[in-house]
Amino acid sequence: MISFENVTKQYNGDTLAADAINFTVNKGEFFVLIGPSGSGKTTTLKMINRLIPLTTGTIYMDGKRISDYKIDELRWNIGYVLQQIALFPHMTIEENIAIVPELKQWDKEKIRNRVTELLDMVGLDPTTYRSRMPHELSGGEQQRVGVVRALAADPEIILMDEPFSALDPISREKLQEDIIHLQRTIKKTIVFVTHDIQEALKLADRICLMKEGKLIQLGTPDELINEPANDFVRDFVGSASHLGTDFDLEQYIHPIPNLTGQEPSAISASATLAEVLDRLSEHDSLSVEKNGVPIGVVNRQIMIDYFSQHITRGGDSDE
Numbered sequence: 001m002i003s004f005e006n007v008t009k010q011y012n013g014d015t016l017a018a019d020a021i022n023f024t025v026n027k028g029e030f031f032v033l034i035g036p037s038g039s040g041k042t043t044t045l046k047m048i049n050r051l052i053p054l055t056t057g058t059i060y061m062d063g064k065r066i067s068d069y070k071i072d073e074l075r076w077n078i079g080y081v082l083q084q085i086a087l088f089p090h091m092t093i094e095e096n097i098a099i100v101p102e103l104k105q106w107d108k109e110k111i112r113n114r115v116t117e118l119l120d121m122v123g124l125d126p127t128t129y130r131s132r133m134p135h136e137l138s139g140g141e142q143q144r145v146g147v148v149r150a151l152a153a154d155p156e157i158i159l160m161d162e163p164f165s166a167l168d169p170i171s172r173e174k175l176q177e178d179i180i181h182l183q184r185t186i187k188k189t190i191v192f193v194t195h196d197i198q199e200a201l202k203l204a205d206r207i208c209l210m211k212e213g214k215l216i217q218l219g220t221p222d223e224l225i226n227e228p229a230n231d232f233v234r235d236f237v238g239s240a241s242h243l244g245t246d247f248d249l250e251q252y253i254h255p256i257p258n259l260t261g262q263e264p265s266a267i268s269a270s271a272t273l274a275e276v277l278d279r280l281s282e283h284d285s286l287s288v289e290k291n292g293v294p295i296g297v298v299n300r301q302i303m304i305d306y307f308s309q310h311i312t313r314g315g316d317s318d319e
Helices: 041-048 071-076 093-097 099-103 108-121 139-151 169-186 197-203 221-226 231-242 273-280 300-310
Strands: 002-011 015-025 030-034 056-061 078-081 157-161 189-194 206-211 214-219 265-268 285-290 293-299
Touching (some): 015 041, 139 169, 169 300, 206 231, 214 221, 265 273, 273 300
């Protein structure tokens, strides 16, 4: 589907952002590029849709060099999701999603049906959301719109450049679950950049780990965890692969406050990390019960603190 053959990107005559990169992304694959800051992962992604020109080597798409495509033809078949969604603020959600289909001159009924289908796909009620403005949506909701806007014209390939990194851990966890469900439904070829190894292990069919422009290891999540190529891979994957396996909710609960009004929804003290995050995507706080008796509460801030203590990220940005 997408093949890199000895692709190099050189800046300022000496700095190599990509150094003789070779890999193939298979059709329908969820392929993750990851590495510390400055590893070249974002540069590698942007060379696919020619936002950044390569210096030497060749990138193929469906067996054809990307340089042989007209730029509009190439990019219209590639959806693109950024960290900063940048929805057009004076356009409704429906108008934002419809931009590319309108450029492709789809008829109005087909566009309206596509918007309905896509909003349903990510759990946003079309009747409620299609006429809303971007400022009326939460960050997580805006990110969902950004994802479906990239899907609107049914492209074969989706490029995603750290799309969830600006979100709090609860919203991020929910959107990760959404994208997993979405990929099972639509079977697109997704190339996804992240610096979060936990996110990569959760989402990827295969992971390409980079450092200083070089491809260090390419393999499945299990291969990176169990068969690291060297100490760098072993250290980068680190304890993130075990995050949540020894999670004990009782260690993180706070005392039960004096409640006024509606009591919080309840969850068992034996709940897994994934179960807690799933419930907190719908509720600000939860009553934690053991043998049917409330023993404390857990809320989003508690879990954000948990993530900040347990997740080590490879870097915050990439050029």
